[in-house]
Amino acid sequence: MAARPQPTARRIGSGHALRQMRKEAGLTLAQAVDGLPFDESTLQRVETGWKSFRQGSHLRALLERYGIEDEEEIDRLVTLQREGASREWWTGVSTSLLSGMPRFLGVESAAREIRIFHPTAVPGLLQTEAYARTLHQLHKPIDEITTEFMEESVRLRMRRQEALTRDEEPLKLWAVLYEPALRYPIGAPHVMREQYTHLAELATRDNITLQVLPQTEGAYVAFHDVNVMSLGDGLPTTVQTDTAWATVAVSDKPKEVHRFSRQFDAMVAGALPPMDTPKILHQLVRETEG
Template identity: 45%
Template structure:
């Protein structure tokens, strides 16, 4: 039996169902638009877009009831199911306490990540956050500090968040997330924090690579196959929810999409990199080799 979803998962579920109902309603020969849906309500088009993508719940349950009425949903039992779903969706999630130090898009992604059944990710420049040691994470944030103009408190909070993300994803009971990560060799050779930090990080990757639910591959610098230019992740949330793709850009923003064409494109790219990367069985030896070269 699947565990009950947290607030982020319930928001995604609520948004997906509402979007499905809206798009099933034909207006002037086309699926109802968000602009048409919010007419006569107190909900803005932008707010409905955020609701449908799982970024927001209804603060006023009356707005939800009014929207459902506009969609022709008049069965009280069905309405109450939506109300209960929204109640769960607007509850306090574990990531809420980090809200002040996170971009809104990143807050949503972290919540999704912790509820995924499977995550496939590619990180070309640095070690993936879910594989990082505390010392490595601290060194990353310290390097970025003068560029991002962040504070020591920001570093402390975000390192704590990263470690909690790691624990919630990789040690979740009774079903930890299945994680498949492809790391770029160049990123692994980038000496963040100095030899001791990197040696500990290589040991941690070796430890994690031996877990049954974790697969780690290295994409060598001399490979000739396809390689994505930026971080990406593909998340399988299960239980009828769509696959999600997340991509970082050069400006530090996080973009998340459940559009089938976009997710399919990233999936094809990830599968190509699996073929180009070293076999996962070679990862422990590769880490030992990097440690010897320090």
């Protein structure tokens, strides 16, 4: 049985369908909303999955303008929009999230497969609790965050990781681990030893592929984090990266998705094969014991 879609997935799905209907009707955003009780900005945010219509009558009026007469299709979209307005699992902490983080969490929760790379640390979905906490502690005086915010961020990160080990349709993850980032000591040796052991255990799972990218002359390395999230079911692939302004940027624009995908593919081509990963990780464990 397929997992029930998250609210963000339902918003993205219905928004994507509405955008296709508008294009098939040959209407611009301005033409589509002309005379209706909402503006272009609202429709654009609905089409991109950022929000749902507050009133079903607004959606029905829009569908009538698009020439949609199939009552079953109308009811399906109204239901998707209504369910898309329901609470996400992280709603209780949303007030303290970085700008763009709620959108990212929604897309990540809806993703079926994620390809990820981070140039300076182990990716968040693969971090142990101790590694994540130590990393936040290092950034605490720089980012001027409170201990409460730090602990909440760690709990949120651990909660996100549950998608990798759930019984029903676990999230597929393909991560490229940059060797300098992998070796960089985040905290005491026991923190790194636990992190390497955790990675080795995850590498044995069928839904997780880990490759190590060595520091080799001529090999391509992205200087920013790369996160490519595939949602399936005809929904747009979405990419994410953190910015220098402590915000989370998310986009499903084809040009940006293709660029991030090319970056990831280039690093995969330069990385060691997955079968070598356990040996590398076990060697790193031994080095922390010395």
